[in-house]
Amino acid sequence: MNKVFARSLLGAALLGLAACNNATTKPETPTAEALSPVAFASTYQAPRHPPFVIRNVNLLVGNGQQMMQVDVAVSNGVITAVGENLNAPGQSIDGSGKWMTPGLIDVHSHMGVYPQPETRNHADGNEMTSPVTAEVWAEHSVWPQDPAFEKARAGGVTTVQILPGSANLFGGRSVTLKNIHSVTVQGMKFPDAPYGLKMACGENPKRVYGSKGQAPSTRMGNVAGFRKAWIDAQEYRDKWREYESNSEAGKEAKAPKRDLKLETLVGVLEGDILIQNHCYRADEMAQMIDIGKEFGYKIQAFHHAVEAYKVAPLLAQEGVCAVMWADWWGFKQEAFDMVRENIALVEYAKGCAVIHSDDPIQIQRLNQEIAKALAAGQAMGIDLDKADAIRWLTLNAAKAIGLDDKIGSVEAGKNADLVLWDRDPFSSFASPEEVWIDGAAVYQKGADNITADFNIGIIKPEENRP
Amino acid sequence: MKRLVIVAALLASSAAWTAEILIDNVTIYDGQRDPYVGDVHLRDGELIALGGDFTVSGAEVIDGRGKSVSAGFFNGYTYMGLVEVSAIEGTRDYSSESELFTASHRAVDAINPDSVAIPYNRALGLSRALVLPVNEKSIFAGQAAVVQMRADKVVLAEAVAQVVHLGQHGKKIAGGSRGNALQMFELALRETADYETNHAAIRRGEYRDLHFSLDDLEALRPVLSGRQQVIISVDRGSDIERVLDLVGKYKLRAILLGAQEAWRVADRLAAMQVPVIFDPINNLPMGYDSLGARLDAAALLESAGVQMMFFGMGFGAAPHNAAMVKQSAANAIAHGLTERGAIAALTTTPANVFGLNAGLSVGQPVDLVLWDGHPLEAMSLPERVFVAGTEFSLQHRASRLAERYYQAIRANHDK
Missing domain, CATH: 2.30.40.10 (Urease, subunit C, domain 1)
Structure with missing residues (x-):
């Protein structure tokens, strides 16, 4: 039983952060990173598959639209057409009476970095040794055999952003993964996905470091820590700029020594790395937005944005996504003012509303989480429907991790990440029948689905754990 | 609105x-x-x-x-009224480190009827909750209460069961082996039997030293006699088998809590009429005691004829989202449990097990x-x-x- 509570402390109190995206600024100067070969490059290759068409399916497109009884054609890993009575090659899959959504996206997961079983040897999500650890990368902690991945896949989740925890002001880089089975994390990495940088406001950093008798021990200490790090990053960027301009001018110049921490921070200043900011309280979100303005970067998303509804118009105006739970609350003071209408209110204020799990149980049924949030908004009187709500889990989520040009909606030209549901996915009794990533079937209900090594013979030698 | x-x-x-x-x-x-x-x-x-x-x-x-x-729903594992903000120690009363008051502790004495979680959960359809304490220094946590979601009459049943934590929790406390936790449990039962028969001598101080305090032994008398139920937290299938041996030997009225692998022992639980309180949504091997957690556990227990109550979708027993136990129940239906069985687990079964009006009884409030x-x-x-x-x-x-x-x-x- 205590294990369950420990999960809560780990999951909710210590961890948490991801981001929404809009930064499109092109780097103006080469960064140190640009000078070195691509590190830990993705080795993911979309499997070849024959073309196919899902016919007569009720489609929640992901972009706010709903289409009844349409066909969706897939070829070479991409959606080639959506419409009625498509003339398209390949096997027909009968979608009559069923529903289709884009593959679901969880922008805030700790699968792999806090894998199952939740034992201490596995806890690799929080580098709690310094408040600024921008140099660590979540992908170096991901255990691809975490048995949670396949359960999320069975729930229709095709893309996940894996984040470091939230003990630190700067927790490190996130990594975006395709939710496929692979022996290496490189095999799961979403090709060309932008990196995120986890930042954390509020109670966690001040508690973790304050209890060690070091800074930060207050919220003002948190802000001082953020600003100091950005000042260091600016200085580092300027050194590299000077080196670049000298060497371009043919002058003798020595490249500065690489600093992994500052490289990541400069990546943010250059617009290449997206800020995914764990931040519960409305007033702190406003502070963080101002820090971004001071140093010239944009925040992609606030995660665990329990009080987003209090600053929803500000978030909409600044173009910052709010990544929220449907109803988590009460585990700490900064989560005390939760309202179940939070997501709907952010949407109502014309903001970018996103749902997240932060949890290996809830990631398996994010459709039910948006159902709760939709029902709460409707009960309050906000005019919303299922086609609106599915965006919180698809296109808006894709935007939050800078991938809305590739995933998040069922439209021609997009990656064929699809979920076929046995009924309306807003029902608690619905479940995916089939899940595709880049057109390849990765889950089929009732089939012998791929399982993590951990599950093999773990209870009985001749069986896999269910 | x-x-x-x-x-x-x-x-x-x-x-x-x-x-x-x-x-x-x-x-x-x-x-x-x-x-x-x-x-x-x-x-x-x-x-x-x-x-x-x-x-x-x-x-x-x-x-x-x-x-x-x-009927309003029931959540079988909560700290309702025992915590307001989980991370604020001053609002937490569910967890004790007392070695003096273990079995004699009563959850009901700490319940805050004005907790904001009560009207919140009521508005989402929860009407009752089992409130269990935990003790970090003893396998005996004390006595559980049933509360209802109204501040004016929050306590529905004061001391419905003694709570014993075995498994990982008990193993750590009792000496390091889960075998020690079982030994500790049995030692308490034997000393309670001693206390029962040598009551006067023990009270006068004319008896050998006992490990448990007189207050705790007093509190365990109704457990030993079968007048009070005992909720035993345990997950691993083989641990459940051992617990059932002990339950049979001492003729205890046991309820299992957590019970992630109860489905592996389903027939014996049904035969011994031992109910289980568990979260049917858990399907991950969160620990090595719960490798067998699976989504169809409730369906398997139902077909074996085991009585079930649920908790779920919160952080363990945190009360804030206790009403979301209904979501766990819905997912159990999606994996084979009957609708009737799910509703029973949330309403009539807890009423029967704890001797309460079932909520929809003619002639009753x-x-x-x-x-x-x-x-x-x-x-x-x-x-x-x-x-x-x-x-x-x-x-x-x-x-x-x-x-x-x-x-x-x-x-x-x-x-």
């Missing part, structure tokens, strides 16, 4: 007004039969009739088509929820809520905050 405000205004007047309510053609989930359509007649919060086709002159008639009625759809669907919400015969408004702190900011955004929305 308008609807809620009107209801709130009506209710604000008094809980003692006379009212006849007829809910017409509503789908009734009583936990005993499969769902069926019928009428529900209430007078002053008491159930007059259920399930037929009635006409009541002068009654408020509610069109129940498309809606449903169930109701614990009743009128839902705007299927009671277990994530999108369904309560429209009317009665707890122990009194109707309550659906307002709570969070709904007021939401309304406050909704109005602020709305004022500028179309500018």
Whole structure:
């Protein structure tokens, strides 16, 4: 039983952060990173598959639209057409009476970095040794055999952003993964996905470091820590700029020594790395937005944005996504003012509303989480429907991790990440029948689905754990 | 929202007004039969009739088509009223480190009836919760209570069971081996038996030294005699087998808590009539004691004939989202549990196990929820809520905050 509570402390109190995206600024100067070969490059290759068409399916497109009884054609890993009575090659899959959504996206997961079983040897999500650890990368902690991945896949989740925890002001880089089975994390990495940088406001950093008798021990200490790090990053960027301009001018110049921490921070200043900011309280979100303005970067998303509804118009105006739970609350003071209408209110204020799990149980049924949030908004009187709500889990989520040009909606030209549901996915009794990533079937209900090594013979030698 | 405000205004007047309510053609989930359509007649919060086709002159008639009625739900593992903000130590009373007060501790003595979690969960259809303490220094945590979601009469049953934590928790406390935890449990039972037969000598101090305090032994007497139930937290299948050996040997009235691998011992649990309290949504191997966690566990236990109660979708026993136990139950249905079985686990089974009015009993004050759809669907919400015969408004702190900011955004929305 205590294990369950420990999960809560780990999951909710210590961890948490991801981001929404809009930064499109092109780097103006080469960064140190640009000078070195691509590190830990993705080795993911979309499997070849024959073309196919899902016919007569009720489609929640992901972009706010709903289409009844349409066909969706897939070829070479991409959606080639959506419409009625498509003339398209390949096997027909009968979608009559069923529903289709884009593959679901969880922008805030700790699968792999806090894998199952939740034992201490596995806890690799929080580098709690310094408040600024921008140099660590979540992908170096991901255990691809975490048995949670396949359960999320069975729930229709095709893309996940894996984040470091939230003990630190700067927790490190996130990594975006395709939710496929692979022996290496490189095999799961979403090709060309932008990196995120986890930042954390509020109670966690001040508690973790304050209890060690070091800074930060207050919220003002948190802000001082953020600003100091950005000042260091600016200085580092300027050194590299000077080196670049000298060497371009043919002058003798020595490249500065690489600093992994500052490289990541400069990546943010250059617009290449997206800020995914764990931040519960409305007033702190406003502070963080101002820090971004001071140093010239944009925040992609606030995660665990329990009080987003209090600053929803500000978030909409600044173009910052709010990544929220449907109803988590009460585990700490900064989560005390939760309202179940939070997501709907952010949407109502014309903001970018996103749902997240932060949890290996809830990631398996994010459709039910948006159902709760939709029902709460409707009960309050906000005019919303299922086609609106599915965006919180698809296109808006894709935007939050800078991938809305590739995933998040069922439209021609997009990656064929699809979920076929046995009924309306807003029902608690619905479940995916089939899940595709880049057109390849990765889950089929009732089939012998791929399982993590951990599950093999773990209870009985001749069986896999269910 | 308008609807809620009107209801709130009506209710604000008094809980003692006379009212006849007829809910017409509503789908009734009583936990005993499969769902069926019928009428529900209430007078002053008491159930007059259920399930037929009635006409009541002068009654408020509610069109129940498309809606449903169930008893208010029960969550079998909570710290309801024992914590306000989990991370704030000063608000936490569920966890004790006392070595002096273990089995004798009573959860009921610390319950805060004004917890904001009570009206919140009531508005989401929860009416009752089992409140269990935990002790970090002893396998005996003390006595569990049943609370109902109303501040004026929050305690429904003061000391319904003793709570014993075995498994990982007990192993750590008892010496390092889970075998030690079982030995500790049995030692307490033997000393309680000694206390029972040598009561006077022990009280005079003319008996050998005992490990457990007299207060704790006093508290364990009803457990040993079978007058009080004992809730035993344990997950691993083989641990459950050992616990059942002990339960049989001492003829205890046991209930298992956690019980992630109970499905592996289902037939024996059914034969010994030992109920289980568990979260049917857990399917991950969160620890090496729960490698067998699976989504169809509830279905497997149901077909074996085991009595079930649920908790779920919260952080362990944190009370804030205790009402979301219904989501765990819905997912159990999606994996093979019958609807009737799910509703029973949330209503009639806990009433039977703890000797309480089941909520929808003719001639009794109701614990009743009128839902705007299927009671277990994530999108369904309560429209009317009665707890122990009194109707309550659906307002709570969070709904007021939401309304406050909704109005602020709305004022500028179309500018």
